[in-house]
Amino acid sequence: MIKINNLTKKFGSHVSLDNVTCEFSKNDSVALMGANGAGKTTLIRSILGYYHPDSGNVLVNGFCPIKERVKVLQDISFVPQLPPPIKLSIDELMSYVVVSSDVDKELILHYANEMKLNIKDNINKSFFKLSGGMKQKLLIAISLAKKSDIIIFDEPTANLDPDARDDFYRLVKLNSSEKTTLFVTHRLEEVKELVNRQIYMDLGKVVSDERV
């Protein structure tokens, strides 16, 4: 599903991804780990087509995520490392997703409810005025409602309380069959039960990649 071939990405003289080659297929559930600054977020952003690589390439279902971004992103759900300060209200943000990605709004509400996020009382609130954990819950609900074949979570549980984490892992487990799931995480024990593959990165390289 995702093929990364000899991918190198530099920022100035700093090499953030150093000749990375890697493949993720259907039913892979991956824990992507490594020290701060190892290049995990850079790798994920490359899969989403945000970076123009210095060399190498990425193919998602055979398509280049930069040239065919619409096709590629139809099949990807993504939760970023930090919820951004989006000024749209929750209602507007949901219509953005519903219209652009053909997502069922009821489904977002359903997953938000499962994440114990009270949308009704906040529907006209600006997204950036929600608490950190509430933001993350909404983004998680959206990512699950989007029903993509590829789901990418860049440390989605950073702001969640323990109960919310349990909710999150329960929902992901229910929704990850026949998919490719990537968890960027610093806490392997949390995702250990969910993943069947563990990848460590360091200094822009994949240093270990094992199936468990």
Next chain:
Amino acid sequence: MRANKSDFGIKNLYLIAYLDLKESIRAKWFLVYSLVFGGLIALFFIAGVTESQVMGFSGLSRLLLMYIQITIIILPIFILITTVRSISGDRDNNILEYMLSFPISLKQYYWGKIIGRFITVYLPVFFAMIIAVIFGAIKGADIPWSIFFLYTGLLFALSSAFLGIAFFISSFVKSSEVALGIAFFIWIFLLSFIDIALISLMMQGRFPSSLIISIAMMNPMEVFRVAAISLFDPELTVMGPVAFYILDAMNRALFIIFSIGYPLVLGLIFATFGFVIFKKKDLV
């Protein structure tokens, strides 16, 4: 079931424009912006501009002329300051990272933002004129329709020129401070530096004045200044030498078409350059 692709295209463009418009309308700068232009008109009425007779201008035409002369100066800096950070700002605080993770083409995103922003900046200045006309009509003044339509077109062109420039800057600039600095510089440059430079050239007398005036005409702000008084009788108007020269040398209708067409095209060209850069650069 997925709708077909072109169907999505228009829908997404509309969606982005609509959401950007809603977001802007809630923002504080928009309130200030609307108050400034609405307040300007109110002030003119209170001051009795429509009633006095000075040098042949009277009533509403005089009010509209004063309105557009002030607008030509402050609208560009308003547009530049509020827009110059739109894309670079969203990139800085990772809003783009999330919003662009949905299947929306960069074309739809960029042009949708421009359309939304255009409506935001154009409608208040346009409505202020409408209010003036309605209010003037109530007070029994004659409505100078030709001037009204000319100014509607000029404001449209003015908005697009500076919006294009602002998006162009926004597409490549790294930090918000630099963006603001560039915006301010461009404004001052077009507002006065060019004139000062050209006047000093003219006084040296080494270049034919037609050349100097053609250069002046490349400055959209100068074009607007001249176009704003183009419908008034030159005998009665106190116009600068540039305006006099141009309106004397050029067919009036042709000049009016130029004064609206040129800034529009300029804005489009800048916006398109901005898009090319936006597409070529890393998105986050």
